[in-house]
Amino acid sequence: MSNVIQQVKGKVVALEGDYAIAEALRQINPDVMAAYPITPQTEIVQKFSEFYAEGVVDTEFVPVESEHAALSTCVGASAAGARAMTATCGAGLALMWEILWCASGLRLPIVMAVVNRSLSAPLNILTDQTDEMATRDAGWVQLYAESHQEAYDNIIQAVRIAEHPDVMLPTMCGMAGFVLGHALGQLELLPDEAVRKFVHIYHPHYSLLDTDCPVTFGAFDHWDYFFPHKRQQWEGLNNALRVIPEIGEEFGRLTGRYYGLVEPYMLDDAEVAIVIIGSAAGATRVAIDEMRAEGIKVGMLKVRCYRPFPADAIAEALQGRKAVAVLDRTSCMGGEGSPLFTEICSALYNRNIAMKIISYTYGLGGYDTIPEEFCQVYRNLLQIAQGGKIEPIHRFLSLPERGES
Amino acid sequence: MKIKGWKEIMPGGLVTEPGSSVTYETGTWRSSRPTIDKERCTHCLLCWVFCPDGSIVVRDSKVVGIDLKHCKGCGICANECPRHAITMVDEIKARVEEGLS
Ligand code: SF4
Ligand code: SF4
Numbered sequence: 204m205s206n207v208i209q210q211v212k213g214k215v216v217a218l219e220g221d222y223a224i225a226e227a228l229r230q231i232n233p234d235v236m237a238a239y240p241i242t243p244q245t246e247i248v249q250k251f252s253e254f255y256a257e258g259v260v261d262t263e264f265v266p267v268e269s270e271h272a273a274l275s276t277c278v279g280a281s282a283a284g285a286r287a288m289t290a291t292c293g294a295g296l297a298l299m300w301e302i303l304w305c306a307s308g309l310r311l312p313i314v315m316a317v318v319n320r321s322l323s324a325p326l327n328i329l330t331d332q333t334d335e336m337a338t339r340d341a342g343w344v345q346l347y348a349e350s351h352q353e354a355y356d357n358i359i360q361a362v363r364i365a366e367h368p369d370v371m372l373p374t375m376c377g378m379a380g381f382v383l384g385h386a387l388g389q390l391e392l393l394p395d396e397a398v399r400k401f402v403h404i405y406h407p408h409y410s411l412l413d414t415d416c417p418v419t420f421g422a423f424d425h426w427d428y429f430f431p432h433k434r435q436q437w438e439g440l441n442n443a444l445r446v447i448p449e450i451g452e453e454f455g456r457l458t459g460r461y462y463g464l465v466e467p468y469m470l471d472d473a474e475v476a477i478v479i480i481g482s483a484a485g486a487t488r489v490a491i492d493e494m495r496a497e498g499i500k501v502g503m504l505k506v507r508c509y510r511p512f513p514a515d516a517i518a519e520a521l522q523g524r525k526a527v528a529v530l531d532r533t534s535c536m537g538g539e540g541s542p543l544f545t546e547i548c549s550a551l552y553n554r555n556i557a558m559k560i561i562s563y564t565y566g567l568g569g570y571d572t573i574p575e576e577f578c579q580v581y582r583n584l585l586q587i588a589q590g591g592k593i594e595p596i597h598r599f600l601s602l603p604e605r606g607e608s
Numbered sequence: 609m610k611i612k613g614w615k616e617i618m619p620g621g622l623v624t625e626p627g628s629s630v631t632y633e634t635g636t637w638r639s640s641r642p643t644i645d646k647e648r649c650t651h652c653l654l655c656w657v658f659c660p661d662g663s664i665v666v667r668d669s670k671v672v673g674i675d676l677k678h679c680k681g682c683g684i685c686a687n688e689c690p691r692h693a694i695t696m697v698d699e700i701k702a703r704v705e706e707g708l709s
Contacts, residue, residue, distance in 0.1 A: 308620065308621070309620040309621070309622075310619045310620035311620075371619060371620075409622055409624075416624070417624075417626070418622050418623065418624050419622065419623035419624075420620070420622060421621075422621055422622075422623050424621045425634065427611050428611075428612075428617060428621065429621075431612070431613070431614035431617055432614070432617065432619075432620065432621050434614040435614050435615075435617070435619055436619075436620075439619070
């Protein structure tokens with residue numbers, strides 16, 4: 204079936220990231236959209252409500268009173284058999300906390316855009332990944348975008364990933380607030396029919412509204428079956444490691460843009476590498492190009508899928524590097540380095556891959572990170588590779604103790 | 609009660625059979641169980657009214673026993689019985705005696 208996919212040509216446009224997500228939502232035309240506005244996600248809801256008001260979507264749009272209610276509405280709608288979607292960020296995602304577990308535990312394939320930002324205090328609404336990374340144990344699939352194009356493409360693929368019968372789990376699509384969400388970027392929008400065909404019509408296995416096959420959602424699970432259900436859920440999430448690249452391949456045949464779990468850049472012959480998630484991969488590419496122009500062999504591994512954790516893909520890609528820096532745009536306060544770092548260390552250790560590896564926390568609360576700073580990371584890594592001091596293992600990128608006068 | 613393996617159960621804890629709570633055992637964590645002294649019982653049904661788990665078995669308006677599959681051993685029935693006809697006894701002891709008899 205998949206062989207007959209014909210590549211389609213879309214329309215190249217310049218849009219803010221939030222509007223790109225809203226366009227994807229319009230094209231997907233979900234049965235239910237429930238959302239509460241919060242910066243920097245507001246424009247998604249605003250634009251989508253315009254589509255709703257203009258009658259260009261058939262969606263039941265529910266402007267709720269909070270994010271807790273937004274996700275609860277999606278849970279109810281999804282249990283009723285609807286394709287339900289929402290969008291949030293930062294404090295809004297934090298307010299959804301309880302329901303994140305309900306959505307995944309009930310195996311409801313809700314898709315949610317998360318326009319990544321910090322969590323206060325001190326009061327801050329700017330770009331980092333603290334909001335979404337903190338929900339890593341909630342049992343959702345998590346994809347992150349580097350660019351406007353990826354943000355748009357991920358939402359469309361997320362529908363298929365979430366609803367895949369072997370997965371059946373809610374999926375978050377992360378995109379940097381402001382840097383992507385509020386900034387204009389160029390991307391190709393697919394023709395509406397191509398998106399509708401790609402996501403096709405959702406046929407739920409079980410639905411509250413299916414009176415021929417009545418079913419109870421959300422019954423009490425005692426000590427005997429709660430754990431087995433979590434084991435099943437774990438299996439569903441693990442299955443996504445296979446399903447995500449399959450969907451990414453199918454999407455590639457349609458658009459020419461292929462997606463996997465991770466994406467290497469100049470990594471094959473690189474002596475040292477940066478591992479990074481999200482929009483700052485763009486600045487890393489610039490740093491790599493500059494250093495490659497001087498003949499220095501540096502590379503990058505971008506992690507697109509953080510949940511499920513693609514341990515095999517990451518270990519395989521990093522094997523042979525002399526030194527690696529893992530850059531996290533979140534802080535796992537008091538941890539042994541930041542979350543992506545610790546999991547990569549564990550992936551390498553379990554596969555007997557010894558490597559010099561350090562952790563950087565960077566860019567919290569919108570702290571600007573420029574290509575030169577990534578060049579500095581590479582220079583540090585090259586020193587470590589040549590036997591230089593590896594300590595401190597956990598560092599804070601370009602954060603001086605005292606300002607220069 | 610045989611517990612099914614994780615590959616044999618419905619995803620997400622969905623329940624597709626109606627009335628499955630009748631066969632599902634919830635009384636396994638009871639530490640003491642009510643016993644009724646039939647001589648003292650006047651079948652006033654107050655225990656039936658108060659039992660939070662519907663575990664007082666009534667037939668033809670008469671208390672005929674306790675549904676031990678679902679009784680959680682809270683002792684409310686014993687507390688409420690105006691005739692002091694219900695005594696809570698140690699669950700382990702009761703099980704040992706059951707096994708012996
Ligand atoms: S409350 Fe006591 S007397 Fe009344 S029915 Fe129950 S056991 Fe019998
Ligand atoms: S002990 Fe509690 S649960 Fe058991 S029969 Fe009495 S009131 Fe009901």
